[in-house]
Amino acid sequence: AQSVAQPEDQVNVAEGNPLTVKCTYSVSGNPYLFWYVQYPNRGLQFLLKYITGDNLVKGSYGFEAEFNKSQTSFHLKKPSALVSDSALYFCAVRDMPALGSGNTGKLIFGQGTTLQVKP
Amino acid sequence: GAVVSQHPSRVICKSGTSVKIECRSLDFQATTMFWYRQFPKKSLMLMATSNEGSKATYEQGVEKDKFLINHASLTLSTLTVTSAHPEDSSFYICSARVPISGGTPHFSYEQYFGPGTRLTVT
Secondary structure, three states, X not given: OOEEXXXXXXXXXXXXXXXXXXXXXXXXXXXXXXXXXXXXXXXXXXXXEEOOOOOEEXXXXXOEEEEEOOOOEEEEEEOOXXXXXXXXXXXXXXXXXXXXXXXXXXXXXXXXXXXXXXX | OOOEEEEOOEEEEOOOOOEEEEEEEOXXXXXXXXXXXXXXXXXXXXXXXXXXXXXXXXXXXXXXXXEEEEEEEOOEEEEEEOXXXXXXXXXXXXXXXXXXXXXXXOOOEEEEEOOOXXXXXX
């Protein structure tokens, strides 16, 4: 079964410093990985995804993520954090059902990491 | 882009009553929608997959008679929490699948999320 893990409940960063939010995955087959951000009392906003191709994926709001197959990781990064980046971040993997099985390919989310950027 | 809306954004209801939450795809047709539940500062728990014109598929442990899902049209899915109790208080988020062109058999759609509905049962 596919799964993702976010080992940190919270990450604290000073504004202007680089940030990293960690995610590791466990999949059978090719991983389809995603990052979403959630602001308080809001739905999820898509940041970026890895399907295939370059290991460094660039996304919205200056975020990027590095796919590392040997370490089974997909860490989210940003060179310079903003206070407005403070939010809850979710890593997710698309569950890949067998072709023809009729399953829907559900998104499976990690536990979430709260990013706190301080001025 | 694909926009998913939810109504209401917040609802307070008394214990024992039922409440309906609507999820709409505004600029596309969605044959499949998903309903999630999120507890405070916790991850999203998939409750059910809603397919237009057919019965919803519920995840293990989700009471289908309590959480009624109807997907009567290609742009609307509803979640009705029946006989609500305080423990049903939560943040409910819907999501819709959007087919993408040029996809592979395994990756032929994107998933977009609604803004969520905060349900409080008193």
